[in-house]
Amino acid sequence: MGRPARQRLRLNRAALFGAALLGLVACTPAAPSRDAWPVFGSTAELQLPAGIDEARRIEALRALGTHWQQRERDWHAWEPSALTTFNDALAAQGEAVAPPALQGLITRSRPLVRRSAHAFDPGVGRLVAAWGFHTSTYPIRTPPPVDAVMVAWAARPDSLDDLRCDAQWRCTSTAPALRLDFNAMAEGLALEEGAAALRAIGVEHALMNLGGDVLALxxxxxxxxxxxxxxxxxxxxxxxxxxxxxxxxxSGRYAKYRESPEGERWPHLLDTRTGRPAVGARLSAVLHPNPVVADAAATALMVAGANDFERTVRDMGLGCALLIDTDGRAWITAGLAQRFEWQRTVPEAGRIDLGEACDTR
Known part of the structure; x- marks a missing residue:
């Protein structure tokens, strides 16, 4: 699937702490098993508690690996997939039937587009392609789109809101060139589905990692x-x-980017409202019991930047969120401030109190 807009970062780095890393705990349990493999244009990893039965470990790896490899074939934004087939049919015929593999993405994305004020919007596909971010090779050094392309986009942005689907999932679009790209939330849904796959075979304790995004069981x-x-x-x-x-x-701007003529780093994260790279933040992070919300919200915060941090966390119900702005200052919610263990001093620019719960909705 290759993650751009989100691939929002990817490798986004929620780097896993090793047993001795930075001394976060005085004593640790025996090291868990750790298996990694390539998928979604990045690295997937499964950790299981030490001592797990070997047959169960292999079963878990098979279940998770098979499911995620299928989702890569379903959701890839530019290589042949169920998504590119749907986008091509929509463009060529004016309508297309969304297969089951895409229905969950569409359904789960719609409320997040609204709650993020379009800072997260899977209608971004055509824009991502125009900026050259439908690639796995970074940094990008091809010329950026001409200003006229950006002006036209800003005047009439494509959006998931343009897609209309009936009860049988026959879909049409009010934006003729609409191309969907779910990279900004697909890893969250893949993790959620992965958790269900593990629980279905009786695995109740695990840490799943997709390109740095993690879900704990x-x-x-x-x-x-x-x-x-x-x-x-x-x-x-x-x-x-x-x-x-x-x-x-x-989500962040450090792994997937292109350079401006002045040498500025333009991230693969695009503001669907302006058509241009989101340059108002260095890094964002979200802790949430819903991985789909957390995934989309991490991108939305990067697009919103420091100026709209408070509005975004309130509108999206993010009790545990963090943003590092372009000056290296931290904007954080009170809920995450209680749980995040800093390893170095970072000046705090603002704190938003939405209570202690990480899910405020």
């Missing part, structure tokens, strides 16, 4: 699963202990 022999947040510059900002069912998603 249960615990690690009574200890919380812990993950760290990479600052994108070779260091770790800190980390958090995850409760059962919690997801920790991040």
């Amino acid at each position: 249960g615990d690690n022999h009574g200890k919380s699963w812990r993950v760290g947040l990479d600052d994108g510059e070779g260091g770790v900002l800190g980390g958090v202990a995850l409760h059962d069912g919690e997801a920790f998603m991040s």
Whole structure:
């Protein structure tokens, strides 16, 4: 699937804490099993508590790997997939039937588009292609789109709102060139589905990682699963202990980008409202019990930037969210401030109190 707009970061780095990493815990359980494989244009990883039966471990890997490989074939935004077939049919015939593989993406995205004020919007596909971000090779050094393309987009942005589907999933679009791209939330849905696949075979304790986005199941022999947040510059900002069912998603500008003529880093994260790269933040992170919300929200915060941080966390119900602005200052909710363990001092620019719960809706 290759993650651009989100691929929102990808590798987004919620780097996993090792047993001794930064001394976050005085004592640790035996090291969990750890298996990794390529998928979604990045690396997937499954950690299981030490001592798990080998046959169960292989069964878990097979279940998870098979499901995620299928989702890559279903959801890839530019290589042949169920999504590109749907987009092509919509463009060529003016209508297309959304297959079951896409129906969940469409349904789950619609309320998030509204709640994010279109800072997250899967209608971004044509724009992502125009900027050259439908690729797995970074950084991008081809010329950016001409200004006229951006002016035309800003005057009439494509949006998921343009897609109309009936009860049989026959879909039409009021935007003739609409192309959907779900990279900004697909990993969240893949993690949610992965959790269901593991639980279906009796695996209740695991840590799943898709390109740095993580979802925790249960615990690690009574200890919380812990993950760290990479600052994108070779260091770790800190980390958090995850409760059962919690997801920790991040997005940033450091892995997938192109350079402006002046040498400025333009991230693959695009503001669907202006048609241009989102340059108002360095990094965002969201802790939430719903991985789809967390995934979309991490992108939305990067697009919103510091100026709209408070509005976005309130509108999206994000009790646990963090943004590092372009000056290196932290904007954080009170809920996440209680749980995030900083590993270095970062000046705080603003704190939003939505209570202690990470899901405020």
